[in-house]
Amino acid sequence: MGPIKLTPIYNETIWAGKKLAAIRGYDWHGQGTSWEVSIHPSAQSVVAAGKDAGRTLASLVAEDHDGMLGKLVDDQDLLRAAFLDAKESLSVQVHPGEEYANRVSHDHGKTESWYILAADEGARLVAGSDFSSRDEIKAAIDAGTIEDHLYHINVKEGDFVLVPSGTLHALGAGILALEIGTNSNTTYRFYDYNRKDANGNLRELHIENSLDVVVCGQRGDCVSTPIDGQPKVKRIADFPEYTVDLIDVCGSYVLPAHPDTFRTLSCVKGDAKLTETNETTEIAFTESVFLPASCGELQVSGNCRLLVGTPRPHSVMTIKEPAFHTDFSALRPGVEISSGTKRLKDIQNLFQNTEGVDPETILYEVKTDDGDPTVPGSLSYGLTTVYPVRINGECAFTRGHWHVDETVEEVYEGEAGEGLLMLMNHDGKTWCEKVFPGSVHHIRGNLAHRLINTGDEPLKVRAVWNPCAGHNYALTEQHPFTFRVFKENGEIRAEAHE
Ligand code: PA5
Ligand code: NI
DSSP states (O other), X not given: OOOEEEEOEEEEOTTBOSHHHHHHXXXXXXEEEEEEEOEEXXXXXXXXXXXXXXXXXXXXXXXXXXXXXXXXXXXXXXXXXXXEXXXXXXXXXXXXXXXXXXXXXXXXXXXXXXXXXXXOTTOEEEEEEOOOSHHHHHHHHHHTOGGGGEEEXXXXXXXXXXXXXTOOEEOOTTEEEEEEEESOOOOEEEEOTTOBOTTSOBOOOOHHHHHHHOOTTOBOEEEEOOOOSOOEEXXXXXXXXXXXEEEEEEEEEEEOOOTTSOEEEEEEEEEEEEEETTEEEEEOTTOEEEEOTTOOOEEEEEEEEEEEEEEXXXXXXXXXXXXXXXXXXXXXXXXXXXXXXXXXGGSGGGSSOOTXXXXXXXXXXXXXXXXXXXXXXXXXXXXXXXXOOEETTEEOBOOOBEESSTTOOEEEEEEESOEEEEEEOTTOOEEEEEEOTTOEEEXXXXXXXXXXXXXXXXXXXXXXEOGGGOEEHHHHHHSOOSEEEEEETTEEEEXXXX
């Protein structure tokens, strides 16, 4: 069976925009959402053309479950695709996970993701908050300061925003987005900017449900997918519930069959012809089709960007790529790594004599997968590379610090090069441990620590610590390490700090 075209189901909303109407040329009277693919009681997609025209997707599923959805797929694994066309911001809201939705709202949980088809200059949306507890949320409701806690992301065409269940979120004004998400219509409205509808009424809020399901501090990620005219296939969402693959087609592409599950396929740029055996379906900009599990290999021809949503059935154990590689390249969408470079000019007062040395000289770089300092059990993971630089004989080192919270320890592991880990207690007693590939260093919470490169290669050291530790640089400025390390004529020499 080939791709199935469905008739959009439009709904009017108080925040509706006209971007989709301008593209599709329909008569606009307040439509803000359009369900494109849906097997949900609140919106049943109907087949638009062909021998099954007029039948609901749900009735086709009832007739041939395995051929339509795939053997492994059941009711809780379904996906929906819908447009959100916002002239104004949507309410700040949160969706439940599967268990809470089943129990409280007789619906499914909702994890969603938004592909931005168009965004006005300066458009932004909400995807998360910095609340650290429910009490803090309640206090912000009472004080009217919710907006100060929301995490905003500026978006443009081609951005893809990931919103797992439990994330406070709101699509923003001036945005047309295609939402690919799990099959739910349960939204707990948390905050609505105190705005009124056409009859002067405030819309209902669901504060208690929101507080039950919100995951404090959770933020949505944004994946940028520039449109560069190059053919590519990229996984842009990798949720436990489903994946989304972006496919840029330049001329032709073969989409393999996927007999295990159905898929949704949406055209978010250009247009294309989809041929399965002898049957060709045209798909235009903004159109979506349902690909039944029994759909064979698809020949795609045209110049277009397609998004393919694929469910991850509950009955199958998922094996994912890890988040990132030891070189800190991201292996999954939405993984953010921070990196920083320290040059001589940033810490030159710490060296004995910087005369004649270029202040731009790079001393070290740090790459980090940051944990969250507001979460007590969080972990950060970093790689520090100290270069084999000598500043008038003095070996390059990291700035060095005590932790603000001295109960928090840290582990370093040598990976490449050779050097020293300098440690100092509060009496100013300073000592070092040798660092080499494979060396492990358990740094007690009350010791200042600094890496020093004494070799001829970059010194690479991995670190794991709880970000609640904090970096106390001020204290190390007040009480500098009591030794300096030099390397001259191949000899390491320590000199007491005057
Ligand atoms: O947490 C750590 O101890 C390391 O990641 C260091 O921050 C890193 O080596 C850079 O050193 P510093 O923070 O002293 O500049
Ligand atoms: Ni540290």
